[in-house]
Amino acid sequence: MQRPPIKPGDLPQRAIETLTLLRERRPRIHCITNNVAQNFTANVLLAAGCAPSMTISPEEIGVFVKSADGLLVNLGTFDRERREAVDTAVTVASESGVSWVLDPVLIDRSPERAKYARTLVNAVPKAIRLNAAEFTTLSGRGAESEAAADFARGYGAVVALSGATDFVSDGSRSLSIANGHPMMAKITAMGCAASALVAACIAVEPDALVGTAAGLLMLGVAGDIAARDAKGPGSFAVAIVDALHTIDGTAIVRHARVN
Amino acid sequence: MQRPPIKPGDLPQRAIETLTLLRERRPRIHCITNNVAQNFTANVLLAAGCAPSMTISPEEIGVFVKSADGLLVNLGTFDRERREAVDTAVTVASESGVSWVLDPVLIDRSPERAKYARTLVNAVPKAIRLNAAEFTTLSGRGAESEAAADFARGYGAVVALSGATDFVSDGSRSLSIANGHPMMAKITAMGCAASALVAACIAVEPDALVGTAAGLLMLGVAGDIAARDAKGPGSFAVAIVDALHTIDGTAIVRHARVN
Amino acid sequence: MQRPPIKPGDLPQRAIETLTLLRERRPRIHCITNNVAQNFTANVLLAAGCAPSMTISPEEIGVFVKSADGLLVNLGTFDRERREAVDTAVTVASESGVSWVLDPVLIDRSPERAKYARTLVNAVPKAIRLNAAEFTTLSGRGAESEAAADFARGYGAVVALSGATDFVSDGSRSLSIANGHPMMAKITAMGCAASALVAACIAVEPDALVGTAAGLLMLGVAGDIAARDAKGPGSFAVAIVDALHTIDGTAIVRHARVN
Numbered sequence: 103m104q105r106p107p108i109k110p111g112d113l114p115q116r117a118i119e120t121l122t123l124l125r126e127r128r129p130r131i132h133c134i135t136n137n138v139a140q141n142f143t144a145n146v147l148l149a150a151g152c153a154p155s156m157t158i159s160p161e162e163i164g165v166f167v168k169s170a171d172g173l174l175v176n177l178g179t180f181d182r183e184r185r186e187a188v189d190t191a192v193t194v195a196s197e198s199g200v201s202w203v204l205d206p207v208l209i210d211r212s213p214e215r216a217k218y219a220r221t222l223v224n225a226v227p228k229a230i231r232l233n234a235a236e237f238t239t240l241s242g243r244g245a246e247s248e249a250a251a252d253f254a255r256g257y258g259a260v261v262a263l264s265g266a267t268d269f270v271s272d273g274s275r276s277l278s279i280a281n282g283h284p285m286m287a288k289i290t291a292m293g294c295a296a297s298a299l300v301a302a303c304i305a306v307e308p309d310a311l312v313g314t315a316a317g318l319l320m321l322g323v324a325g326d327i328a329a330r331d332a333k334g335p336g337s338f339a340v341a342i343v344d345a346l347h348t349i350d351g352t353a354i355v356r357h358a359r360v361n
Numbered sequence: 362m363q364r365p366p367i368k369p370g371d372l373p374q375r376a377i378e379t380l381t382l383l384r385e386r387r388p389r390i391h392c393i394t395n396n397v398a399q400n401f402t403a404n405v406l407l408a409a410g411c412a413p414s415m416t417i418s419p420e421e422i423g424v425f426v427k428s429a430d431g432l433l434v435n436l437g438t439f440d441r442e443r444r445e446a447v448d449t450a451v452t453v454a455s456e457s458g459v460s461w462v463l464d465p466v467l468i469d470r471s472p473e474r475a476k477y478a479r480t481l482v483n484a485v486p487k488a489i490r491l492n493a494a495e496f497t498t499l500s501g502r503g504a505e506s507e508a509a510a511d512f513a514r515g516y517g518a519v520v521a522l523s524g525a526t527d528f529v530s531d532g533s534r535s536l537s538i539a540n541g542h543p544m545m546a547k548i549t550a551m552g553c554a555a556s557a558l559v560a561a562c563i564a565v566e567p568d569a570l571v572g573t574a575a576g577l578l579m580l581g582v583a584g585d586i587a588a589r590d591a592k593g594p595g596s597f598a599v600a601i602v603d604a605l606h607t608i609d610g611t612a613i614v615r616h617a618r619v620n
Numbered sequence: 621m622q623r624p625p626i627k628p629g630d631l632p633q634r635a636i637e638t639l640t641l642l643r644e645r646r647p648r649i650h651c652i653t654n655n656v657a658q659n660f661t662a663n664v665l666l667a668a669g670c671a672p673s674m675t676i677s678p679e680e681i682g683v684f685v686k687s688a689d690g691l692l693v694n695l696g697t698f699d700r701e702r703r704e705a706v707d708t709a710v711t712v713a714s715e716s717g718v719s720w721v722l723d724p725v726l727i728d729r730s731p732e733r734a735k736y737a738r739t740l741v742n743a744v745p746k747a748i749r750l751n752a753a754e755f756t757t758l759s760g761r762g763a764e765s766e767a768a769a770d771f772a773r774g775y776g777a778v779v780a781l782s783g784a785t786d787f788v789s790d791g792s793r794s795l796s797i798a799n800g801h802p803m804m805a806k807i808t809a810m811g812c813a814a815s816a817l818v819a820a821c822i823a824v825e826p827d828a829l830v831g832t833a834a835g836l837l838m839l840g841v842a843g844d845i846a847a848r849d850a851k852g853p854g855s856f857a858v859a860i861v862d863a864l865h866t867i868d869g870t871a872i873v874r875h876a877r878v879n
Contacts, residue, residue, distance in 0.1 A: 138658040138674050140397040144549035149594050154549065155467060156397050159439045162471040169470060180677045181701055183440055208673060211687060212680040288865065290662035290672065334862025335667050344593025347547065399656040403808035408853050413808065414726060415656050418698045421730040428729060442699055603852025606806065 105274055108312060110360040113277060116307070117316035117358075118351040123306035125151035129171035131302045134158055134187055136178030136207065139291035142339070143174075146295040149346040150320065152302045158187040167194040172305030173202035174298045175222065180215050192225050201228040201304045204259075205297035210235040228310045229260040231297040231318075237263055251276055260314045262300065264293060268318045272311040279315060280359040281322025283329040285338045296321050315360075323357040324349055364533055367571060369619040372536060375566070376575035376617075377610040382565035384410035388430035390561045393417055393446055395437030395466065398550035401598070402433075405554040408605040409579065411561045417446040426453045431564030432461035433557045434481065439474050451484050460487040460563045463518075464556035469494040487569045488519040490556040490577075496522055510535055519569045521559065523552060527577045531570040538574060539618040540581025542588040544597045555580050574619075582616040583608055623792055626830060628878040631795060634825070635834035635876070636869040641824035643669035647689035649820045652676055652705055654696030654725065657809035660857070661692075664813040667864040668838065670820045676705040685712040690823030691720035692816045693740065698733050710743050719746040719822045722777075723815035728753040746828045747778040749815040749836075755781055769794055778828045780818065782811060786836045790829040797833060798877040799840025804860075806853040814839050833878075841875040842867055 108116070130153045135143055140156050147154040155166055160183065167173055173195045175188050195202045204227040206219035216239050223230065223240065234245035243249035247269055254261040255273025263269045268279040286292045300317040307313035321342075327349070328341035367375070389412045394402055399415050406413040414425055419442065426432055432454045434447050454461045463486040465478035475498050482489065482499065493504035502508035506528050513520040514532025522528045527538040545551045559576040566572035580601075586608070587600035626634070648671045653661055658674050665672040673684055678701065685691055691713045693706050713720045722745040724737035734757050741748065741758065752763035761767040765787050772779040773791025781787045786797040804810045818835040825831035839860075845867070846859035 136674070137396045137655045138662050141400055141549060141659055144397050145594065145598070148547045148549060155470065156395070157438050157440075157467075157471075159441070162439060162473050165471050165473075179675045180680060181675075182677070208675075211673065212675075212683050214680050214683075288666045290659060290666060332862075333859075334865035335663065336858040336861030336865075339663070339861075340595040340599055340858055341592075343595030343598075344591075347593035347595075396655045400659055400808060403656050404853065404857070407806045407808060414729065415654070416697045416699075416726075416730075418700070421698060421732050424730050424732075599854040599858055600851075602854030602857075603850075606852035606854075 105272065108275055108277070110277055113315055113319060113360045114355045114358040116312050117319045118354055120303050120307045120313060120316040121320055124302055127306055128153050129302055129305040130155065130169065131172045131174065131298060131305065132166050132170040133174040133176065133298050134184060134191055135174060135176035135294055135298070139176065139178060139294035142291040143295045143298045145343050146346060147298055147302060149343045150299060150302060158184050160186040160190055163187045163191050164194045167191045167200055168198050170200055172301040173200050174205065174301040175202055176205040176207055176294050176297060177209065177215055177219060178207035178294065185218065192222065196225065203227055203297050203301040203304065204230045205294060206230070206232050206236050206240060207294065210239040216240065223257055227259050228304050229262060229300055229314045231262040231264060231300055233264045233293065247276065260310045262314050262318060264296070270311060270315045270318065275311055277315045278361040279318050279322055280361065281319060281357060282325040285329055285332065285335055286325050288335040289339045319354065319358060319360065320346065320349065323354050326357045327353065364531065367534060367536065369536055372574055372578060372619045373614045373617040375571050376578045377613055379562050379566045379572060379575040380579055383561055386565055387412050388561055388564040389414065389428065390431045390433065390557060390564065391425050391429040392433040392435065392557050393443060393450055394433060394435035394553055394557070398435065398437060398553035401550040402554045402557045404602050405605060406557055406561060408602045409558060409561060417443050419445040419449055422446045422450050423453045426450045426459055427457050429459055431560040432459050433464065433560040434461055435464040435466055435553050435556060436468065436474055436478060437466035437553065444477065451481065455484065462486055462556050462560040462563065463489045464553060465489070465491050465495050465499060466553065469498040475499065482516055486518050487563050488521060488559055488573045490521040490523060490559055492523045492552065506535065519573045521573050521577060523555065529570060529574045529577065534570055536574045537620040538577050538581055539620065540578060540616060541584040544588055544591060544594055545584050547594040548598045578613065578617060578619065579605065579608065582613050585616045586612060623790065626793055626795065628795060631833055631837060631878045632873045632876040634830050635837045636872055638821050638825045638831060638834040639668070639838055642820055645824055646671050647820055647823040648673065648687065649690045649692065649816060649823065650684050650688040651692040651694065651816050652702060652709055653692060653694035653812055653816070657694065657696060657812035660809040661813045661816045663861050664864060665816055665820060667861045668817060668820060676702050678704040678708055681705045681708050682712045685709045685718055686716050688718055690819040691718050692723065692819040693720055694723040694725055694812050694815060695727065695733055695737060696725035696812065703736070710740065714743065721745055721815050721819040721822065722748045723812060724748070724750050724754050724758060725812065728757040734758065741775055744775070745777050746822050747780060747818055747832045749780040749782060749818055751782045751811065765794065778832045780832050780836060782814065788829060788833045788836065793829055795833045796879040797836050797840055798879065799837060799875060800843040801847040803847055803850060803853055803856045804843050807857045837872065837876060837878065838864065838867065841872050844875045845871060
């Protein structure tokens, strides 16, 4: 894997290029995600220029993933049929060279789900996006930069640790993104949508670290813009979709806070 | 079937009458639709005056359909239990004289789903609403007016072919509706909601061609109105629900672009 | 059970205290609810300060309920796996002392669902929130105050009968809440979200009558505020989430209409 160095100051330009590719190529992103998140996730992907699909039927998930450009595996509302779908999807993605992203939602609340997440990590997702409690459950370590970088190196996957500041590492290179707004935590499925956007960015940007960081930067900047006029989480959720649709290079450069 | 001629210039008035009936009678529309679409579809139906229900439990779908005024069968997120539900629902609808609408979502992506859609077409829905790729998959022909009219004639169902201009035909009569806004394609479930609205209109308007076209005209005009102040797809989705709720005869007449 | 008297004039202050507790303690509310309602319900709970979870997987629902502070059992989209989840959840909730709320959605449309709701009532929820048609199906009596109070007394559960005026009774004490706006009936899942909010309030307020009434008052006042600027049900749904997030004691006192 080619891993050219990337400086924090380069990310805004790379994110702009990634966003342009999303809008030009309209990648098909197949999402196995929880019911709560499906609608918002689809609208976030559409706003960023992508073509989402969401089926989890075991009989047809294979053909959907095969013809997709990227795949999201989100473990929220973890029902039986969904697990069957995940197994097929990950197998087909690996065979077909479709990159995929893992979002191990709430594994800190459910040992069964955590166990399943660990088997999925071994199937080598391109990126894993998760919060501190989920990271600790998955790795057995505190949610710190070094632990995240170690985990990324060990499993050959980009780790994106969400929080007030997002930390992204592929084991050898790391970036921190301080964009976004606390209101993002008050909207259900915001993290799920972030993971879907990361899957989309990785589908068009071959450097998974850059793609992951670009997706989180876009969404963070959209959050910064949405927060300006929002009166609460309801209008914020509407405004962040609007912002993702209208965001341009100038906005990304102006708002980016990358380290 | 009585098929009096309809001129394009008559549609706005017929759509106004249909909308008035929706608001007066509050028809119960049962929707078997995908998880992604359920919430938005229910809100669109409520905004137009209808009473939506959404269960897919095989044990109870029969009683729901039997007491409904219209049925939508949407094939998105095509899981097992949902197919059982569809089979029961279509059987009960036929026995009970409940008109139903087929929306064969994304059959161009899944041969299994396409095969299933073909069996459903033979169960004679009152209308089929679909986009160009789905029509081509279903009919084996290009998405042109003549092919759509032939298909409608052959299967005895109204065909509504969605696109920048919607084309509606029952085989002997056709209408084109040029309302709506490109932003409608950036909101997930907009097509699914259109199909649900068509099911509602057919429930109160016995002429299925008129009902189908009336539903698409209402939604298109609501889209025209929503586009005026929307800042992106997030606020557009909110505004189109508002517009469907507040739309009146004057707005329909003023905005209608029917041929 | 301690049941100190409560005067209508006391409710606003009690609701303010309950809302403060929600924001301070951020109770975990597990919702078994229908697909249509999941997203809106989660956002309403988040706006009120709670931490929602929504899985229905039989394998993990036990651990989620066990570590939750409250549970909602909503019978909409009544599929098989969901019923398994309900049985496990109610058993675990009883064993672990987690209070739970029943919302018997649309049991008037489905005898099977009504039968199942009756078995759940016998498992002693802390509160049952339902509309007039659902109450009549459940109790066999007209939806009047006396019938609701009798039912509450008979089953040892608070009954919250929704309508233009909400009536809440635990059999010995009753309150009526006249807040809210007709637009609330035009948004899908508003009742489901109300039940979830009641589950949250009961999780922090040990007096279930007060908790139930406090939840309905908060949502009703948020509805009054949302109605001021809403242009239709789309913007109303956004505004009521904003209002729940920003609402304070002054607003509750000013708007409360309790009898």
